[in-house]
Amino acid sequence: MKFNIKKKYKKSRLGLLTLKHGKVNTPAFMTVGTYGSARGLSESDLDSCNAEIMLCNAYHLMNKISKLCSSKSISLHDYISWSKPILTDSGGYQVFSLSEHTKVSRSGVTFKSPINGDTIYLTPEKSIETQQMLGSDIMMIFDECPSYPLSKDETQESMELSLYWAELSKKTHFTDQALFGIVQGGMYEDLREQSLRELIKIGFDGYALGGLSVGEPKPIRERIVAGLASKLPDDKPRYLMGVGKPIDIIHAVSEGVDMFDCVIPTRNGRNGQLFTSSGIMNIxxxxxxxxxxxxxxxxxxYTCKNYSRSFLKHLDKCNDSLAGRLMSIHNVYFYQDFMKTIRTAIDNGTLDQMIEKVDLVYSDSQ
Ligand SMILES: [Zn+2]
Incomplete structure (x- = not known):
């Protein structure tokens, strides 16, 4: 993996990430393909939206699919028919947010599968092995995602466990895939800084801010991002996990963040919530x-060139799955176009003016 910063404007960065399966312009928004597809959108749909990278959840592709890919010597790219870069997350977030009866030990996590109730034992090593079998371009370390709110002592304990798991993840990594570390430490700046220092000592290809967007008030999240983003290594990509709305993205870009992901474009699209240049529209x-x-x-x-609001509303009312697909295409395109406009604004030195406009249009849509 190569990461070149082409230009800087204040703390924001215009960059290019070169991965095994292609190039990604940063700041970038990664479309989420939870089960290996962006919920109803094909590769050509995503292509038409100019999507350059997809995020897939290793948690949902674990076992059956990773073993199939490994035994047939095919990559996840071939299996899901997506030729551009893929980032796989480690499953940590899903284990702690979706699973019941989670039991954490120093070596790993035991939990009940929300799909079939099976008891699963997941370790940092197993998560990395799975991601290596899938052959993604970027892998994430396995970490504990603490809930919110959580006391400082409990957060510290969780952060230290995540650091131990970060070492185990790194030791298991033997491929040419990039591996990103994840800064934890909840809402406590000193713990976050300690987490970051220790992760840098271990050494990763990129650094993510995790454990945010877990129900904390927006000002707290903004304080953590503003305090920490520009302290992540300057020459490595910086990724803010699970964020978010256009207004949150552009403010995080201005703090120096390069990569984002969120289910909002497709989830909201399926529910008729559409992002437009003049705010959110409810079809x-x-x-x-x-x-x-x-x-x-x-x-x-594609949707705006071919279909009217009236027809989309009609399809949505008739529960035709085409409605969700067409509205998701619009939202995914909007997000890619939004990131492109941000990149142009960094290049032209006009990011502050763009932030003012976005604040005006989207501040009521939180
Ligand atoms: Zn459109």
Whole structure:
């Protein structure tokens, strides 16, 4: 993996990530393909939205699919028919947010599968081995994602366990895939800084801020991001996990973050919540019944070029799955276009003006 910073504007960075399966312009937004697909969107749909990288959840692809890929000597790329870069997450977040009866020990986690109730024992080594079998471009270390709120003592204990697991993850890594460390430490700046110092000593290809967007108030998250983002190593990609809304993304970019992911574009798209240049539109509103305009006249996505608000509203009302697909295409395109505009603004030195505009349009849509 190579990471070149082409230009800086204040703390923000315009960069290019070169991975095994292609190049990714940063700041980048990764489309989430939980089960290996972005919920109803094919590779050509994502291509038409200019998506350059997909995030897949190792947790959901563990066992059956990773073993199949390994035994047939095919990569996850071949299996899901996606030729561009893939980042796999380690499963840590899913284990701690989706599973019941989670039992944590120093060596790993035992939990009940939310899919079939099976008891699963997952370790940092097993997570990395799975991600290596899948052959993703970027792997994430396995960490404990503490809940919010949590006392400082408990957060420290969790952060130290994650650091131990970070070492185990690193020791298991033997491929040419990139491996990113994840800074933990909850809402406590000193713990976050300790986590970061120790991760740098272990040495990773990129650094992520994890354990945010777990229910904490927005000002606390903003304080952590603002305090920490620019302290992550300057020459490595910086990734803010699970964030988020356009307004949160652009502010984090201004603090020096390079990579983002979130399910919002597809999840909201399926529910008729559409991002536009003038704010959020809810297609289920009765005022769009006879509206023959596209979702956004300024948008050049496949949906806006071919379909009206009225027809999308009609499809959504009839529960036709085409509605979810078309509206997701629009949102995924919007996010990629938004990131492209951010990159241009960094290049031109006009990011502050763009932030002012985004604040104006999206501050009421939180
Ligand atoms: Zn559109």
């Amino acid at each position: 289920r509103n009765s005022k769009y019944e006879n509206d023959l305009k596209p979702i956004d006249e300024a948008c050049e996505c």
